[in-house]
Amino acid sequence: MKKLMAGLGILAVMASCNNGTDNRKFTITGELKNETDGPVYLEQLYFSQKPPEVLDTAEIKNGHFTLSGLSAEEGLFRIRTKDGKQGFLVINDQTEIRFTGDSKNPGIAYQSINGSANHSLHKVILYTDSMQKLMGERFTSLQEMKKNGAAASDSTVVALEGEFNSLKELLTKYCFQYADTSKSAIVSLFAATIAPVEIGQFELPLTRLASRFPKHEGIAGAQAFIKEQVALMKKQQEQLLQGKAVIGSMAPDFTLNDKNGKPVSLSQLRGKYVLVDFWASWCGPCRGENPNVVAVHNQFKDKNFTILGVSLDDSKDSWLKAVEEDHLDWLQVSDLKGWNSSVVPLYGIDGIPFNVLVDPQGKIVASNLRGGQLQQKLAEMIK
Numbered sequence: 001m002k003k004l005m006a007g008l009g010i011l012a013v014m015a016s017c018n019n020g021t022d023n024r025k026f027t028i029t030g031e032l033k034n035e036t037d038g039p040v041y042l043e044q045l046y047f048s049q050k051p052p053e054v055l056d057t058a059e060i061k062n063g064h065f066t067l068s069g070l071s072a073e074e075g076l077f078r079i080r081t082k083d084g085k086q087g088f089l090v091i092n093d094q095t096e097i098r099f100t101g102d103s104k105n106p107g108i109a110y111q112s113i114n115g116s117a118n119h120s121l122h123k124v125i126l127y128t129d130s131m132q133k134l135m136g137e138r139f140t141s142l143q144e145m146k147k148n149g150a151a152a153s154d155s156t157v158v159a160l161e162g163e164f165n166s167l168k169e170l171l172t173k174y175c176f177q178y179a180d181t182s183k184s185a186i187v188s189l190f191a192a193t194i195a196p197v198e199i200g201q202f203e204l205p206l207t208r209l210a211s212r213f214p215k216h217e218g219i220a221g222a223q224a225f226i227k228e229q230v231a232l233m234k235k236q237q238e239q240l241l242q243g244k245a246v247i248g249s250m251a252p253d254f255t256l257n258d259k260n261g262k263p264v265s266l267s268q269l270r271g272k273y274v275l276v277d278f279w280a281s282w283c284g285p286c287r288g289e290n291p292n293v294v295a296v297h298n299q300f301k302d303k304n305f306t307i308l309g310v311s312l313d314d315s316k317d318s319w320l321k322a323v324e325e326d327h328l329d330w331l332q333v334s335d336l337k338g339w340n341s342s343v344v345p346l347y348g349i350d351g352i353p354f355n356v357l358v359d360p361q362g363k364i365v366a367s368n369l370r371g372g373q374l375q376q377k378l379a380e381m382i383k
Contacts, residue, residue: 023070026092030065030079030099038082042067045076045089047193047222052078074117074186075218089125091186093117117184124178124191131171138164139288146291147327149298153372161371164288168196176205185213189222196284198351202226229339234350247367251276251358252346256310256333259320264333266308267362273305273382274358275374278349280312280338281322286353290326292371296378297330303382304360306330312352314338357381 028042040060043052055069055077069077071092079088079099088101093115100112108125142160150157172195179192192205206223213219255265266276277293279286297307311334313319323332335341343349347356357366357377366377 023072024092024095025068025070026095026097028067028069028079028090028097028099030067030101031063032060032065032079032081033063033100033102033104035060035063035081035103037061040065040067040082041080042069043078043080044069044071045078047189047218047225073216073218074184076186076190089121091115091117091121091184093184117187120182120184120187121190124175124187124194127174128171128194131167131174135164135167135171135284138167142288143291143294143326146295149295151295151372151375161288168284171195172197179205180208185209185216185219188212189219193222199226200230203230247364249364250362251356251364253362254343254346256335256341256343258331258333259316259323264308264331266358269306269308269358270362271304271360273300273360273378275305275307275369276310276356276358277307278310278312278343278347278352278354280352281315281318282313283352287322287326289353289370290328292374294327294329296375299375300378300382301330305378305382308333310334310341310343311336312338312341312344 030040032040037060040058041054042056042058043054045052056067058065058067060081067079069092074091074093077090077092079090079101081087081103088099088106088111090097090099090113097118098112098114102110108122108129111122113119113122138160142157142164145154145157145160175191175195179188182188182191188209189206192209193202195201195205203223203226206219206226209216209219210223251266253265253267255263258264266274275293275296279290281287293307307330309323309328309330309332311319311332313322313334314336316334316336319332319334319336322328347354353370354368355374356364357369359365359381365381369377
């Protein structure tokens with residue numbers, strides 16, 4: 001999974017870039033049921049690491065409000081309430097947008113927005129949400145089975161993993177096909193980038209979008225961003241091949257903080273076999289692999305073996321919530337910088353989940369072990 005993997009329960013956000021000329025004003029007349037009076041914000045969402053930008057602020061009175069924004073082209077925006085808990089996506093395909101929502105039921109099914117692009121966006125979200133729910137159910141079942149001692153080679157485990165992968169392939173096909181056929185530039189961009197694939201697989205769909213919508217700056221910006229990230233990861237891969245984290249070499253040492261802010265170094269674990277497990281809460285394949293890691297931890301934790309989890313999260317709350325949900329009962333560290341973490345170039349990481357197995361002397365003896373491979377390798381090395 002790459003930096004922009006969409007994942008279980010996670011949405012990509014993107015929008016057009018204003019060029020400062022020929023901006024078109026749009027107005028949102030909204031009704032938000034079950035919401036107390038207070039401020040409401042209109043934010044523009046960017047397909048990059050740039051944070052959302054507030055364009056307008058209004059007051060909700062008796063559930064009603066009016067917001068306005070300027071945009072040179074079709075983009076993605078968000079209506080956000082004062083506490084930040086509720087966010088409603090809107091595309092500015094109309095100059096006069098009518099929105100109805102419910103704070104107690106924030107799901108797409110309870111929202112109404114005029115305009116063909118917004119209807120199309122709702123269709124995409126409803127489908128992807130349903131698929132992610134099915135994938136989440138498979139993941140939960142796998143997690144419970146592994147927690148109860150089921151082996152990775154168990155027929156039921158294999159079947160569930162097959163179902164999970166099939167659902168992932170079906171969702172990916174849907175997203176890319178929708179991106180190729182939607183009349184809306186921003187819906188196409190949204191659909192393409194929510195596909196649960198590695199970052200390099202976004203390049204071709206975005207190239208097709210750039211051909212279909214050659215004047216859309218948001219698509220051009222997204223395409224440039226993806227190319228930049230792919231180039232960065234290729235550079236990191238070159239660093240890996242130069243010997244920074246290859247089998248037979250000493251594992252590069254690093255120091256990151258644990259959940260309590262205490263510095264932890266890899267070298268502190270010298271004397272044990274250590275699985276350095278790079279993952280993130282937003283990474284669907286990582287979460288899918290976690291039951292396998294839990295299983296080997298339970299099997300080998302009393303045999304001079306431990307795990308050091310290294311999260312590429314940028315949200316502490318999301319990180320710690322995933323640790324608790326997935327029962328990752330071993331040492332966890334993170335600098336909460338996402339893909340800007342210092343360990344990424346140090347280990348030449350171009351995707352997660354990724355791991356290296358370090359022997360008691362600090363030497364890398366294996367890498368990128370998944371499922372049964374991990375259990376088999378540990379059984380060979382740890383007697």
